[in-house]
Amino acid sequence: MKILQAKKLSNSKFEFASERIDLKEPLVLVFGNRFMLQDEGLFQEVRELFPDGHLVFGSTSGEIMGEKVLDGTVVLTAIEFEKGHFMVKSKNVSEFQHNDDALGRCLSKEFPKEQLKHIFVVSEGSTVNGSDLITGMEYGGNGSIGLSGGLCGDGDRFEKTLASYNQSPKEGEVVAIGFYGESLEISCANFGGWIPFGPERMITKSRNNILFELDGKPALDLYKRYLGDKASELPKSALLYPLSVRTDGGAAIVRTILNIDEERNAMILAGDVPQGSKVQLMMATVDDIASGARSAAKLAVQGRNTESQLAILISCVGRKLVMDQRTEEEIEEVSQIVGKHVPISGFYSYGEMAPFAGHRSCKLHNQTMTLTLFSE
Known part of the structure; x- marks a missing residue:
């Protein structure tokens, strides 16, 4: 070669x-x-x-x-x-x-x-x-x-x-x-090296890579609450707090938020987020x-x-x-x-x-x- x-x-x-x-x-x-x-x-x-x-x-x-x-x-x-x-x-x-x-x-x-x-x-x-x-x-x-x-x-x-x-x-x-x-x-x-934190929530409404609801509540509202002041910097600030997505019997997959849909109060992720999966926020140090x-x-x-x-x-x-x-x-x-x-x-x-x-x-x-x- x-x-x-x-x-x-x-x-x-x-x-x-x-x-x-x-x-x-x-x-x-x-x-x-x-x-x-x-x-x-x-x-x-x-x-x-x-x-x-x-x-x-x-x-x-x-x-x-x-x-x-x-x-x-x-x-x-x-x-x-x-x-x-x-x-x-x-x-x-x-x-x-x-x-x-x-x-x-x-x-x-x-x-x-x-x-x-x-x-x-x-x-x-x-x-x-x-x-x-x-x-x-x-x-x-x-x-x-x-x-x-x-x-x-x-x-x-x-x-x-x-x-x-x-x-x-x-x-x-x-x-x-x-x-x-x-x-x-x-x-x-x-x-990866990222560490889950906070409560584990269930995806109650999603379609392919679009996340609408967690525990029956608008997913974007919950996410913004966690971000606090950083919510105004979405979607860039979402890169610092990805999601751990775990299906029954499967290994957890990390998902990044690529964009947000304010009109539908939804988050668009890079890959699928199946309904019924469990989700946690993640963070990491250098x-x-x-x-x-x-x-x-x-x-x-x-x-x-x-x-x-x-x-x-x-x-x-x-x-x-x-x-x-x-x-x-x-x-x-x-x-x-x-x-x-x-x-x-x-x-x-x-x-x-x-x-x-x-x-x-x-x-x-x-x-x-x-x-x-x-x-x-």
Whole structure:
């Protein structure tokens, strides 16, 4: 596996982290600030650097390269597989009337299953229901194939997110990368570090990812009461207090509030919040989050047969807001576990996709550190 990384500041050219090497038909992951991705010249600039590259773009709430967390930049990781190979497909939510389950099914069917090891998803993050997208992609037994990825970000603005494959980034795109070959070893894991607090309440009215009532009372009113003065900063302030959602017999999943609906007194979350589930507020300290990242890395490296050659990290914008000036600590924790020499790329997101430890089926998470490790 050959890897080349670079970063681009506003109004400047890409700066490569090492000496330029020629790569043959590489996979080029380009994660960056939404405003920079909107620049029509960016796609052409990357295309000129990699004329035969497969270019995948995604907007972020912060870029990860090495042990650094950047803002207002574009980071690029180009990968040439020496034995394995990959295939990239994309769809737009507008083609499916925002039926994310159908989009996932259609996207999944585009990948031949022979020797398919893993699918990595870079999805638009503003309107997609990540839970439905995963359900669609795993339909018909595809849950036996590894699946991970994340929902694109837009800082803490929540205005719009962009993604694309081999074209200028645009709204509504969902990009999936299928990895093939017996030589490839790909593992993934996630962990949060958030702590539940306050009373546990029951979801008495919800529809998919829209939460209307808790214990028979308007959910948004209750949430605002907990936030106090911070309620005026919604939806941004909700990133500091996500929800723990637990169904009977299932592991608790963390959910972030993406937006609020004042007219219906409801909250719109990044993934499903099933009626009858139990809900608690959550909070975390910087040390909790850094420790959670370390736990995620330990889970990702457990049982691997080969040493990692590339790590793609997707962490949540909420974690970044809590950690503030200490955000890089969680990346450093990961680097210590996977190996200081292992190239790291990734971004801060509006949602993370990965299975729970010991399981194959993927789930949508919020406020977690998610790793996907590659080697061949």
